[in-house]
Amino acid sequence: MVSVAELGTAKKNTWCPGCGNFAILMAFKRTIAELGLKPERVVVVTGIGCHGKMGDYVAVNSFHTIHGRVLPLATGIKIANPELEVMGFAGDGDAYAIGIGHLPHAIRRNVDLLYVVHNNKVFGLTTGQYTPTTPKGMKTRSTPFGVPEKPMNPLTFALSLGATFVARGFAGDVEHLTYLFKEGVRHRGFAFIDVLQPCVTFYNTYPYYRERVYRLEDSGHDPGDWEAALARAREEELSEGEKVPIGIFYRSEEPTIFDEMPHLTEEPLVRRELRVDIGRFYREFR
Amino acid sequence: MGPDLTVMIGGEAGDGIRQAGLLMDKMFVRGGFHVFSVFDYQSLIRGGHNYHLVRVSVRPVRAPRRGVDLLIALNEDTVERHAGELTTGSILLYDSDSVKDLSGVGPAKPLPMPLRTMAREVGGPLIVRNSAALGALVNLLGYELDVLLEVLKRQFKPKVYEINEKAAKRGYEYARENFESLGVQLRFRGDEGRLVVTGSEACALGAVAAGMKFYAAYPMTPASPILHYLARIQRDADIGVIQAESEIAAINMVIGAAYAGVRSMTGTSGGGFSLMVEALGQAGATETPIVVVLAQRPGPSTGLPTYTSQADLLFAIHASQGEFPRIVSAPGDVEETFYLTAEAFNLAERFQVPVILLIDKHITESFTDVEPFDLGAVTIDRGKIIESEWRGPGEYKRYLFTEDGISPRALPGTLGAIVKQNSSEHNELGWASEDPDNARKMQDKRLRKLIAISEALRGKSLEVWGDPGADAVLLHWGSTRGAVYEATERLAEEGLKVRAVRVIYLWPFPSEEIVAELRGAGRIIAVEQNATGQLAKLLRMETGIQVDHRVLRYDGRPFTPEDILEGVMEVM
Numbered sequence: 050m051v052s053v054a055e056l057g058t059a060k061k062n063t064w065c066p067g068c069g070n071f072a073i074l075m076a077f078k079r080t081i082a083e084l085g086l087k088p089e090r091v092v093v094v095t096g097i098g099c100h101g102k103m104g105d106y107v108a109v110n111s112f113h114t115i116h117g118r119v120l121p122l123a124t125g126i127k128i129a130n131p132e133l134e135v136m137g138f139a140g141d142g143d144a145y146a147i148g149i150g151h152l153p154h155a156i157r158r159n160v161d162l163l164y165v166v167h168n169n170k171v172f173g174l175t176t177g178q179y180t181p182t183t184p185k186g187m188k189t190r191s192t193p194f195g196v197p198e199k200p201m202n203p204l205t206f207a208l209s210l211g212a213t214f215v216a217r218g219f220a221g222d223v224e225h226l227t228y229l230f231k232e233g234v235r236h237r238g239f240a241f242i243d244v245l246q247p248c249v250t251f252y253n254t255y256p257y258y259r260e261r262v263y264r265l266e267d268s269g270h271d272p273g274d275w276e277a278a279l280a281r282a283r284e285e286e287l288s289e290g291e292k293v294p295i296g297i298f299y300r301s302e303e304p305t306i307f308d309e310m311p312h313l314t315e316e317p318l319v320r321r322e323l324r325v326d327i328g329r330f331y332r333e334f335r
Numbered sequence: 336m337g338p339d340l341t342v343m344i345g346g347e348a349g350d351g352i353r354q355a356g357l358l359m360d361k362m363f364v365r366g367g368f369h370v371f372s373v374f375d376y377q378s379l380i381r382g383g384h385n386y387h388l389v390r391v392s393v394r395p396v397r398a399p400r401r402g403v404d405l406l407i408a409l410n411e412d413t414v415e416r417h418a419g420e421l422t423t424g425s426i427l428l429y430d431s432d433s434v435k436d437l438s439g440v441g442p443a444k445p446l447p448m449p450l451r452t453m454a455r456e457v458g459g460p461l462i463v464r465n466s467a468a469l470g471a472l473v474n475l476l477g478y479e480l481d482v483l484l485e486v487l488k489r490q491f492k493p494k495v496y497e498i499n500e501k502a503a504k505r506g507y508e509y510a511r512e513n514f515e516s517l518g519v520q521l522r523f524r525g526d527e528g529r530l531v532v533t534g535s536e537a538c539a540l541g542a543v544a545a546g547m548k549f550y551a552a553y554p555m556t557p558a559s560p561i562l563h564y565l566a567r568i569q570r571d572a573d574i575g576v577i578q579a580e581s582e583i584a585a586i587n588m589v590i591g592a593a594y595a596g597v598r599s600m601t602g603t604s605g606g607g608f609s610l611m612v613e614a615l616g617q618a619g620a621t622e623t624p625i626v627v628v629l630a631q632r633p634g635p636s637t638g639l640p641t642y643t644s645q646a647d648l649l650f651a652i653h654a655s656q657g658e659f660p661r662i663v664s665a666p667g668d669v670e671e672t673f674y675l676t677a678e679a680f681n682l683a684e685r686f687q688v689p690v691i692l693l694i695d696k697h698i699t700e701s702f703t704d705v706e707p708f709d710l711g712a713v714t715i716d717r718g719k720i721i722e723s724e725w726r727g728p729g730e731y732k733r734y735l736f737t738e739d740g741i742s743p744r745a746l747p748g749t750l751g752a753i754v755k756q757n758s759s760e761h762n763e764l765g766w767a768s769e770d771p772d773n774a775r776k777m778q779d780k781r782l783r784k785l786i787a788i789s790e791a792l793r794g795k796s797l798e799v800w801g802d803p804g805a806d807a808v809l810l811h812w813g814s815t816r817g818a819v820y821e822a823t824e825r826l827a828e829e830g831l832k833v834r835a836v837r838v839i840y841l842w843p844f845p846s847e848e849i850v851a852e853l854r855g856a857g858r859i860i861a862v863e864q865n866a867t868g869q870l871a872k873l874l875r876m877e878t879g880i881q882v883d884h885r886v887l888r889y890d891g892r893p894f895t896p897e898d899i900l901e902g903v904m905e906v907m
Binding site: 058060088089090092094101102104105108109110111112113114115118120121122123124125126127128129130132133150151153154310312313318319321322323324325326327328329330331332334335 | 361365489528530531532536540543544545546548549551568569570571572573574575577579580581583584585587588589590591592593594595596597598599613614617621707708710715746747748749750751752753754755756757758759765766767
């Protein structure tokens with residue numbers, strides 16, 4: 050079994066001191082250690098943005114892909130070799146702006162992946178432009194007169210599409226985050242976790258969330274109740290910022306794409322015999 | 336020279352033209368003839384005009400010829416559109432229940448048949464009139480009705496077959512009673528067991544034979560038939576096929592699967608390839624072996640979706656930002672498509688680069704007869720792959736600097752190895768690195784692979800034929816091969832000494848070999864299915880050699896040998 054310390058690399062970390070990414074990285078390492086996963090069987094896919102450097106900081110397989118494409122890339126890896134634990138990490142720009150087109154389909158496929166969004170509600174690495182989750186009216190470098198658009202709610206979005214695991218974490222609560230990641234990895238199907246992640250340089254939301262965040266697990270919420278999940282997902286909007294629930298909003302057991310297409314994974318594609326006698330297909334050509 | 340006949344069947348979308356054409360192809364091939372046939376259709380589902388043009392010959396043919404010897408018209412529109420292709424001696428077999436106006440048919444001999452009525456009389460839907468027409472065709476050509484019936488039997492379920500059998504026999508009898516046999520007769524020559532396949536099927540089968548286990552694509556004409564065929568055979572072929580939400584998703588899935596160690600492919604046309612461009616660069620930067628089929632159609636933009644073109648050559652070679660090695664190959668016909676697709680996987684894995692297979696509608700959707708593919712000729716070479724365990728020396732480095740630029744490739748899951756791939760510039764370990772010294776070294780390492788690739792492709796990049804002491808050389812690539820081949824023969828008959836040079840591997844550009852072939856070769860004439868002569872431009876860019884003339888066709892319709900003959904005669 051690998052320890053959290055052994056999961057580190059010699060790569061110098063370049064995140065800002067106090068960045069919410071540290072908590073996500075720690076929760077991730079603890080998840081691997083506590084679930085006893087073998088590092089060579091874990092693959093991390095990251096997108097473009099501050100979060101994207103995570104692959105360098107953890108001693109597991111990784112693929113630092115282009116902007117917005119974490120989901121299709123991770124899907125391809127999982128289809129090729131379902132014995133790998135494939136975990137996608139994306140920023141809010143990555144996941145909800147340029148890459149949003151992939152999310153509905155990953156949900157519909159219910160492909161067995163963990164998908165964590167580092168949602169700091171701002172573009173950090175490109176120095177502070179707005180993203181689809183930035184509050185309306187906020188002044189950023191690209192919106193000097195304030196963001197003109199309504200922010201999107203990733204949780205209601207995922208719920209409306211029939212996601213089988215919908216959770217929200219907070220980078221100020223590593224212990225709870227580790228719990229969510231572990232549950233997400235255990236979930237059979239697509240596990241979507243939006244993480245409220247303060248950006249200490251461009252949008253420091255620590256004080257805001259510390260005051261408002263509460264754990265769903267302590268509130269009697271039933272994650273099997275979709276209507277209740279939807280109501281909780283809207284709680285921050287409906288309470289005008291009074292309360293921000295974190296935890297597992299919804300969880301259900303549904304067929305994955307591998308159940309629907311058993312020939313994809315009966316034997317992992319990566320281990321199949323390469324030689325196929327194509328003579329058996331000739332009949333229709335005569 | 337035996338018979339070389341062009342038969343066309345035309346009607347509306349929904350009339351079953353493609354099926355009727357395919358039945359004709361199979362019927363002739365089962366009798367020992369060779370066929371090349373083009374299915375011409377428009378971007379619509381009902382109405383409009385479709386035709387299937389079958390060229391049937393005693394020798395292999397790979398291009399349509401100009402003119403139609405026998406036109407089967409299911410509607411008036413077909414007669415109007417194709418009357419100009421009929422000449423003295425041509426036959427017009429038409430559905431006299433549907434076609435009333437024969438003005439403008441010219442010298443062709445009209446043979447009326449009440450096909451609609453016949454379909455009704457045998458108790459079938461309208462579409463069975465095709466079988467009645469084929470029955471009549473068989474009689475006119477002195478061919479064997481049994482061969483047609485055998486083909487119908489293999490095509491249809493028993494109940495459907497019964498009706499079609501009745502229709503075919505009825506058509507045969509009708510022709511026997513009412514028409515004279517044609518001057519040209521196709522006598523059964525014996526079944527040689529050849530297959531009738533499209534380029535799409537050849538491409539798909541080449542991939543399966545080479546061990547491709549994953550195909551992801553988004554529908555786009557004329558690459559969709561590859562998706563359809565692979566999707567249909569996926570269980571028997573032991574592969575996974577996914578229709579992705581976009582071409583961007585498709586290529587990224589393929590890159591993910593290839594990283595995980597599976598031979599993977601995607602296919603699309605120019606518009607979809609445009610969307611794939613960023614990820615193509617990712618495959619280059621991360622050194623992930625993928626195969627991308629680019630089935631060209633005329634652009635710009637949506638262009639002519641169901642027609643053919645060779646206008647994406649320079650795009651394929653240059654697509655994506657930065658500089659990275661890639662391989663671009665362009666098979667010249669359906670048969671070669673099988674073998675080059677299979678080989679694309681070896682090249683991708685040996686050199687850890689993206690390989691683009693540049694084909695077009697003229698290949699993916701044309702039918703031709705081929706020998707059953709030679710599986711002995713399909714080798715599998717996965718290059719520097721680490722199969723199960725990394726035993727060192729030292730820590731595994733995905734991007735280890737090596738002399739040939741190719742690093743040993745471990746797959747995620749390999750014991751003792753952590754495999755890090757990175758689209759950002761990276762060090763040997765795969766960690767992002769902005770160090771200038773590393774950046775230069777890593778770029779050099781990747782580009783060094785081009786030297787190894789060129790070495791491996793030496794002797795395979797060109798096909799050359801014709802007279803060594805020729806006055807002119809026809810420089811071409813891809814699916815124009817068939818038409819160029821016949822044009823060189825016909826030019827020789829006209830007393831012109833002509834040579835042909837076809838570029839098979841277009842990138843890395845085989846400069847040395849081409850220069851050797853073109854030196855003292857007389858006038859260079861580029862023959863291309865595009866408006867600007869892209870191979871000619873590439874030749875100039877890479878060798879400084881300027882072609883003397885260009886013979887170009889860019890109306891979406893494939894070259895005929897006659898087009899090239901005339902184009903060359905004009906400039907010689």
